[in-house]
Amino acid sequence: MKPxxxxxxxATxxxxxxxxxxxxxxxxxGGKLMEWIDVVAAVVARRHSGKNVTTAVVDTLQFKGAAHPNDTxxxxxxxxxxxxxxxxVCVKTYIEALSGEQTLINTAYIVMVALDQNEKPTLVPPLKLISDEEEYEWLMAEKRYNLRKKRRQENY
Ligand SMILES: CC(C)(COP(=O)(O)OP(=O)(O)OC[C@H]1O[C@@H](n2cnc3c(N)ncnc32)[C@H](O)[C@@H]1OP(=O)(O)O)[C@@H](O)C(=O)NCCC(=O)NCCS
Structure with a gap:
Protein backbone atom coordinates (compact mmCIF):
# COMPACT_ATOMS: atom_id res chain seq x y z
CA MET A 1 0.00 0.00 0.00
CA LYS A 2 1.24 3.48 -0.87
CA PRO A 3 2.34 5.50 2.21
CA ALA A 11 -9.07 17.58 9.34
CA THR A 12 -10.47 20.73 10.96
CA GLY A 30 -17.75 17.98 27.80
CA GLY A 31 -19.86 15.25 26.18
CA LYS A 32 -20.59 17.53 23.22
CA LEU A 33 -16.89 18.21 22.75
CA MET A 34 -16.21 14.47 22.88
CA GLU A 35 -18.73 13.96 20.06
CA TRP A 36 -16.98 16.57 17.90
CA ILE A 37 -13.56 15.06 18.69
CA ASP A 38 -14.80 11.61 17.68
CA VAL A 39 -16.07 12.94 14.34
CA VAL A 40 -12.80 14.75 13.56
CA ALA A 41 -10.77 11.65 14.48
CA ALA A 42 -13.00 9.48 12.28
CA VAL A 43 -12.58 11.80 9.29
CA VAL A 44 -8.78 11.77 9.68
CA ALA A 45 -8.78 7.97 9.89
CA ARG A 46 -11.14 7.64 6.91
CA ARG A 47 -8.91 9.88 4.82
CA HIS A 48 -5.77 7.95 5.76
CA SER A 49 -7.24 4.47 5.32
CA GLY A 50 -9.77 5.12 2.58
CA LYS A 51 -12.07 2.84 4.57
CA ASN A 52 -14.89 3.03 7.05
CA VAL A 53 -13.52 3.22 10.58
CA THR A 54 -14.66 2.63 14.13
CA THR A 55 -13.48 4.09 17.43
CA ALA A 56 -11.58 1.46 19.41
CA VAL A 57 -10.04 3.47 22.25
CA VAL A 58 -10.10 6.96 23.69
CA ASP A 59 -7.45 6.82 26.38
CA THR A 60 -6.38 10.43 26.69
CA LEU A 61 -8.82 13.28 26.97
CA GLN A 62 -7.39 16.24 28.81
CA PHE A 63 -9.66 19.22 29.44
CA LYS A 64 -7.27 22.12 29.96
CA GLY A 65 -9.64 25.08 29.77
CA ALA A 66 -13.30 26.06 29.49
CA ALA A 67 -15.25 27.45 26.56
CA HIS A 68 -18.28 29.73 26.89
CA PRO A 69 -21.32 30.73 24.79
CA ASN A 70 -20.45 32.47 21.52
CA ASP A 71 -16.80 31.29 21.62
CA THR A 72 -15.27 30.13 18.36
CA VAL A 89 -5.27 10.31 15.83
CA CYS A 90 -4.55 13.39 17.94
CA VAL A 91 -7.30 16.01 18.14
CA LYS A 92 -6.45 19.39 19.63
CA THR A 93 -9.22 21.82 20.49
CA TYR A 94 -8.68 25.56 20.68
CA ILE A 95 -10.70 28.66 21.46
CA GLU A 96 -10.06 31.31 18.85
CA ALA A 97 -10.19 34.94 20.02
CA LEU A 98 -11.40 37.70 17.71
CA SER A 99 -7.72 38.63 17.25
CA GLY A 100 -7.17 35.15 15.78
CA GLU A 101 -5.09 34.01 18.76
CA GLN A 102 -5.78 30.38 19.66
CA THR A 103 -5.76 28.91 23.19
CA LEU A 104 -5.55 25.13 23.61
CA ILE A 105 -8.44 23.78 25.73
CA ASN A 106 -8.30 20.03 25.04
CA THR A 107 -5.94 17.33 23.77
CA ALA A 108 -7.25 13.87 22.89
CA TYR A 109 -5.68 10.68 21.50
CA ILE A 110 -8.06 8.27 19.81
CA VAL A 111 -7.44 4.85 18.28
CA MET A 112 -9.46 4.22 15.12
CA VAL A 113 -9.65 0.86 13.34
CA ALA A 114 -10.27 0.50 9.59
CA LEU A 115 -13.02 -1.95 8.66
CA ASP A 116 -13.58 -4.01 5.52
CA GLN A 117 -16.95 -4.79 3.91
CA ASN A 118 -17.56 -7.47 6.55
CA GLU A 119 -16.82 -4.97 9.33
CA LYS A 120 -13.58 -6.78 10.18
CA PRO A 121 -10.28 -4.91 10.81
CA THR A 122 -8.40 -4.34 7.56
CA LEU A 123 -4.91 -3.10 6.67
CA VAL A 124 -4.15 0.64 6.54
CA PRO A 125 -1.44 2.41 4.51
CA PRO A 126 1.91 3.16 6.19
CA LEU A 127 2.47 6.70 7.42
CA LYS A 128 5.09 8.76 5.60
CA LEU A 129 6.82 10.99 8.15
CA ILE A 130 8.32 14.20 6.85
CA SER A 131 9.23 16.51 9.76
CA ASP A 132 11.16 15.97 13.01
CA GLU A 133 7.95 16.80 14.86
CA GLU A 134 6.10 14.02 13.03
CA GLU A 135 8.95 11.60 13.88
CA TYR A 136 8.70 12.62 17.54
CA GLU A 137 4.89 12.20 17.58
CA TRP A 138 5.33 8.75 16.00
CA LEU A 139 7.79 7.64 18.70
CA MET A 140 5.47 8.81 21.48
CA ALA A 141 2.47 7.16 19.76
CA GLU A 142 4.41 3.92 19.35
CA LYS A 143 4.98 3.87 23.11
CA ARG A 144 1.24 4.35 23.71
CA TYR A 145 0.47 1.60 21.13
CA ASN A 146 2.72 -0.86 23.00
CA LEU A 147 1.29 0.18 26.36
CA ARG A 148 -2.27 -0.34 25.13
CA LYS A 149 -1.30 -3.73 23.70
CA LYS A 150 0.13 -4.75 27.08
CA ARG A 151 -2.96 -3.47 28.92
CA ARG A 152 -5.19 -5.37 26.51
CA GLN A 153 -3.20 -8.59 27.01
CA GLU A 154 -3.58 -8.13 30.76
CA ASN A 155 -7.31 -7.53 30.26
CA TYR A 156 -7.01 -4.15 31.99
C1 LIG B 1 -12.33 -2.16 17.50
C2 LIG B 1 -12.64 -3.56 16.98
C3 LIG B 1 -13.00 -3.48 15.51
C4 LIG B 1 -11.40 -4.43 17.17
O1 LIG B 1 -11.75 -5.70 16.72
P1 LIG B 1 -10.85 -6.98 17.12
O2 LIG B 1 -11.52 -8.17 16.58
O3 LIG B 1 -10.54 -6.93 18.55
O4 LIG B 1 -9.58 -6.74 16.24
P2 LIG B 1 -8.03 -6.88 16.53
O5 LIG B 1 -7.71 -7.57 17.80
O6 LIG B 1 -7.44 -7.44 15.27
O7 LIG B 1 -7.57 -5.36 16.67
C5 LIG B 1 -7.58 -4.52 15.56
C6 LIG B 1 -6.71 -3.33 15.86
O8 LIG B 1 -7.31 -2.57 16.87
C7 LIG B 1 -6.43 -2.41 17.96
N1 LIG B 1 -7.25 -2.50 19.18
C8 LIG B 1 -8.42 -3.13 19.31
N2 LIG B 1 -8.86 -3.01 20.57
C9 LIG B 1 -7.93 -2.32 21.23
C10 LIG B 1 -7.79 -1.89 22.57
N3 LIG B 1 -8.71 -2.15 23.49
N4 LIG B 1 -6.69 -1.18 22.91
C11 LIG B 1 -5.77 -0.90 21.98
N5 LIG B 1 -5.83 -1.28 20.70
C12 LIG B 1 -6.90 -1.99 20.33
C13 LIG B 1 -5.43 -3.55 17.86
O9 LIG B 1 -4.20 -3.21 18.45
C14 LIG B 1 -5.32 -3.70 16.37
O10 LIG B 1 -4.42 -2.73 15.86
P3 LIG B 1 -3.25 -3.14 14.81
O11 LIG B 1 -3.88 -4.01 13.75
O12 LIG B 1 -2.83 -1.81 14.24
O13 LIG B 1 -2.17 -3.81 15.57
C15 LIG B 1 -13.84 -4.20 17.76
O14 LIG B 1 -13.44 -4.38 19.12
C16 LIG B 1 -15.09 -3.38 17.72
O15 LIG B 1 -15.82 -3.39 16.73
N6 LIG B 1 -15.38 -2.64 18.81
C17 LIG B 1 -16.54 -1.75 18.83
C18 LIG B 1 -16.18 -0.42 18.22
C19 LIG B 1 -17.33 0.55 18.22
O16 LIG B 1 -18.47 0.17 18.01
N7 LIG B 1 -17.02 1.82 18.45
C20 LIG B 1 -17.99 2.85 18.52
C21 LIG B 1 -18.45 2.96 19.92
S1 LIG B 1 -19.94 3.89 20.02
Whole structure:
Protein backbone atom coordinates (compact mmCIF):
# COMPACT_ATOMS: atom_id res chain seq x y z
CA MET A 1 0.00 0.00 0.00
CA LYS A 2 1.24 3.48 -0.87
CA PRO A 3 2.34 5.50 2.21
CA UNK A 4 0.41 8.68 2.98
CA UNK A 5 1.66 11.80 4.71
CA UNK A 6 0.27 13.30 7.91
CA UNK A 7 -0.93 16.33 5.95
CA UNK A 8 -2.93 14.13 3.56
CA UNK A 9 -5.53 13.32 6.22
CA UNK A 10 -5.54 16.44 8.42
CA ALA A 11 -9.07 17.58 9.34
CA THR A 12 -10.47 20.73 10.96
CA UNK A 13 -13.89 21.45 12.40
CA UNK A 14 -15.07 24.89 13.55
CA UNK A 15 -17.99 25.60 15.88
CA UNK A 16 -19.50 28.74 17.39
CA UNK A 17 -20.89 27.75 20.79
CA UNK A 18 -24.66 27.99 21.05
CA UNK A 19 -26.94 27.20 24.01
CA UNK A 20 -27.41 23.61 22.79
CA UNK A 21 -23.76 22.83 23.58
CA UNK A 22 -23.65 24.49 27.01
CA UNK A 23 -23.96 22.82 30.45
CA UNK A 24 -25.59 24.10 33.65
CA UNK A 25 -22.43 26.06 34.53
CA UNK A 26 -22.58 28.08 31.30
CA UNK A 27 -19.59 26.23 29.86
CA UNK A 28 -19.14 23.92 26.90
CA UNK A 29 -20.63 20.50 27.76
CA GLY A 30 -17.75 17.98 27.80
CA GLY A 31 -19.86 15.25 26.18
CA LYS A 32 -20.59 17.53 23.22
CA LEU A 33 -16.89 18.21 22.75
CA MET A 34 -16.21 14.47 22.88
CA GLU A 35 -18.73 13.96 20.06
CA TRP A 36 -16.98 16.57 17.90
CA ILE A 37 -13.56 15.06 18.69
CA ASP A 38 -14.80 11.61 17.68
CA VAL A 39 -16.07 12.94 14.34
CA VAL A 40 -12.80 14.75 13.56
CA ALA A 41 -10.77 11.65 14.48
CA ALA A 42 -13.00 9.48 12.28
CA VAL A 43 -12.58 11.80 9.29
CA VAL A 44 -8.78 11.77 9.68
CA ALA A 45 -8.78 7.97 9.89
CA ARG A 46 -11.14 7.64 6.91
CA ARG A 47 -8.91 9.88 4.82
CA HIS A 48 -5.77 7.95 5.76
CA SER A 49 -7.24 4.47 5.32
CA GLY A 50 -9.77 5.12 2.58
CA LYS A 51 -12.07 2.84 4.57
CA ASN A 52 -14.89 3.03 7.05
CA VAL A 53 -13.52 3.22 10.58
CA THR A 54 -14.66 2.63 14.13
CA THR A 55 -13.48 4.09 17.43
CA ALA A 56 -11.58 1.46 19.41
CA VAL A 57 -10.04 3.47 22.25
CA VAL A 58 -10.10 6.96 23.69
CA ASP A 59 -7.45 6.82 26.38
CA THR A 60 -6.38 10.43 26.69
CA LEU A 61 -8.82 13.28 26.97
CA GLN A 62 -7.39 16.24 28.81
CA PHE A 63 -9.66 19.22 29.44
CA LYS A 64 -7.27 22.12 29.96
CA GLY A 65 -9.64 25.08 29.77
CA ALA A 66 -13.30 26.06 29.49
CA ALA A 67 -15.25 27.45 26.56
CA HIS A 68 -18.28 29.73 26.89
CA PRO A 69 -21.32 30.73 24.79
CA ASN A 70 -20.45 32.47 21.52
CA ASP A 71 -16.80 31.29 21.62
CA THR A 72 -15.27 30.13 18.36
CA UNK A 73 -14.03 26.57 18.90
CA UNK A 74 -11.56 25.02 16.46
CA UNK A 75 -10.76 21.29 16.42
CA UNK A 76 -7.70 20.09 14.52
CA UNK A 77 -7.03 16.40 13.96
CA UNK A 78 -4.01 14.63 12.53
CA UNK A 79 -2.69 11.09 12.43
CA UNK A 80 0.28 10.29 14.68
CA UNK A 81 0.69 6.55 14.10
CA UNK A 82 -0.40 3.82 11.71
CA UNK A 83 -0.36 0.21 12.92
CA UNK A 84 -1.54 -2.76 10.87
CA UNK A 85 -5.26 -2.00 11.01
CA UNK A 86 -5.35 0.79 13.60
CA UNK A 87 -4.44 4.46 13.52
CA UNK A 88 -3.83 6.85 16.39
CA VAL A 89 -5.27 10.31 15.83
CA CYS A 90 -4.55 13.39 17.94
CA VAL A 91 -7.30 16.01 18.14
CA LYS A 92 -6.45 19.39 19.63
CA THR A 93 -9.22 21.82 20.49
CA TYR A 94 -8.68 25.56 20.68
CA ILE A 95 -10.70 28.66 21.46
CA GLU A 96 -10.06 31.31 18.85
CA ALA A 97 -10.19 34.94 20.02
CA LEU A 98 -11.40 37.70 17.71
CA SER A 99 -7.72 38.63 17.25
CA GLY A 100 -7.17 35.15 15.78
CA GLU A 101 -5.09 34.01 18.76
CA GLN A 102 -5.78 30.38 19.66
CA THR A 103 -5.76 28.91 23.19
CA LEU A 104 -5.55 25.13 23.61
CA ILE A 105 -8.44 23.78 25.73
CA ASN A 106 -8.30 20.03 25.04
CA THR A 107 -5.94 17.33 23.77
CA ALA A 108 -7.25 13.87 22.89
CA TYR A 109 -5.68 10.68 21.50
CA ILE A 110 -8.06 8.27 19.81
CA VAL A 111 -7.44 4.85 18.28
CA MET A 112 -9.46 4.22 15.12
CA VAL A 113 -9.65 0.86 13.34
CA ALA A 114 -10.27 0.50 9.59
CA LEU A 115 -13.02 -1.95 8.66
CA ASP A 116 -13.58 -4.01 5.52
CA GLN A 117 -16.95 -4.79 3.91
CA ASN A 118 -17.56 -7.47 6.55
CA GLU A 119 -16.82 -4.97 9.33
CA LYS A 120 -13.58 -6.78 10.18
CA PRO A 121 -10.28 -4.91 10.81
CA THR A 122 -8.40 -4.34 7.56
CA LEU A 123 -4.91 -3.10 6.67
CA VAL A 124 -4.15 0.64 6.54
CA PRO A 125 -1.44 2.41 4.51
CA PRO A 126 1.91 3.16 6.19
CA LEU A 127 2.47 6.70 7.42
CA LYS A 128 5.09 8.76 5.60
CA LEU A 129 6.82 10.99 8.15
CA ILE A 130 8.32 14.20 6.85
CA SER A 131 9.23 16.51 9.76
CA ASP A 132 11.16 15.97 13.01
CA GLU A 133 7.95 16.80 14.86
CA GLU A 134 6.10 14.02 13.03
CA GLU A 135 8.95 11.60 13.88
CA TYR A 136 8.70 12.62 17.54
CA GLU A 137 4.89 12.20 17.58
CA TRP A 138 5.33 8.75 16.00
CA LEU A 139 7.79 7.64 18.70
CA MET A 140 5.47 8.81 21.48
CA ALA A 141 2.47 7.16 19.76
CA GLU A 142 4.41 3.92 19.35
CA LYS A 143 4.98 3.87 23.11
CA ARG A 144 1.24 4.35 23.71
CA TYR A 145 0.47 1.60 21.13
CA ASN A 146 2.72 -0.86 23.00
CA LEU A 147 1.29 0.18 26.36
CA ARG A 148 -2.27 -0.34 25.13
CA LYS A 149 -1.30 -3.73 23.70
CA LYS A 150 0.13 -4.75 27.08
CA ARG A 151 -2.96 -3.47 28.92
CA ARG A 152 -5.19 -5.37 26.51
CA GLN A 153 -3.20 -8.59 27.01
CA GLU A 154 -3.58 -8.13 30.76
CA ASN A 155 -7.31 -7.53 30.26
CA TYR A 156 -7.01 -4.15 31.99
C1 LIG B 1 -12.33 -2.16 17.50
C2 LIG B 1 -12.64 -3.56 16.98
C3 LIG B 1 -13.00 -3.48 15.51
C4 LIG B 1 -11.40 -4.43 17.17
O1 LIG B 1 -11.75 -5.70 16.72
P1 LIG B 1 -10.85 -6.98 17.12
O2 LIG B 1 -11.52 -8.17 16.58
O3 LIG B 1 -10.54 -6.93 18.55
O4 LIG B 1 -9.58 -6.74 16.24
P2 LIG B 1 -8.03 -6.88 16.53
O5 LIG B 1 -7.71 -7.57 17.80
O6 LIG B 1 -7.44 -7.44 15.27
O7 LIG B 1 -7.57 -5.36 16.67
C5 LIG B 1 -7.58 -4.52 15.56
C6 LIG B 1 -6.71 -3.33 15.86
O8 LIG B 1 -7.31 -2.57 16.87
C7 LIG B 1 -6.43 -2.41 17.96
N1 LIG B 1 -7.25 -2.50 19.18
C8 LIG B 1 -8.42 -3.13 19.31
N2 LIG B 1 -8.86 -3.01 20.57
C9 LIG B 1 -7.93 -2.32 21.23
C10 LIG B 1 -7.79 -1.89 22.57
N3 LIG B 1 -8.71 -2.15 23.49
N4 LIG B 1 -6.69 -1.18 22.91
C11 LIG B 1 -5.77 -0.90 21.98
N5 LIG B 1 -5.83 -1.28 20.70
C12 LIG B 1 -6.90 -1.99 20.33
C13 LIG B 1 -5.43 -3.55 17.86
O9 LIG B 1 -4.20 -3.21 18.45
C14 LIG B 1 -5.32 -3.70 16.37
O10 LIG B 1 -4.42 -2.73 15.86
P3 LIG B 1 -3.25 -3.14 14.81
O11 LIG B 1 -3.88 -4.01 13.75
O12 LIG B 1 -2.83 -1.81 14.24
O13 LIG B 1 -2.17 -3.81 15.57
C15 LIG B 1 -13.84 -4.20 17.76
O14 LIG B 1 -13.44 -4.38 19.12
C16 LIG B 1 -15.09 -3.38 17.72
O15 LIG B 1 -15.82 -3.39 16.73
N6 LIG B 1 -15.38 -2.64 18.81
C17 LIG B 1 -16.54 -1.75 18.83
C18 LIG B 1 -16.18 -0.42 18.22
C19 LIG B 1 -17.33 0.55 18.22
O16 LIG B 1 -18.47 0.17 18.01
N7 LIG B 1 -17.02 1.82 18.45
C20 LIG B 1 -17.99 2.85 18.52
C21 LIG B 1 -18.45 2.96 19.92
S1 LIG B 1 -19.94 3.89 20.02
Missing amino acids: KTVDFSR QVQVLTQGSINGYNRLF VVLEGYITYAGKTSME
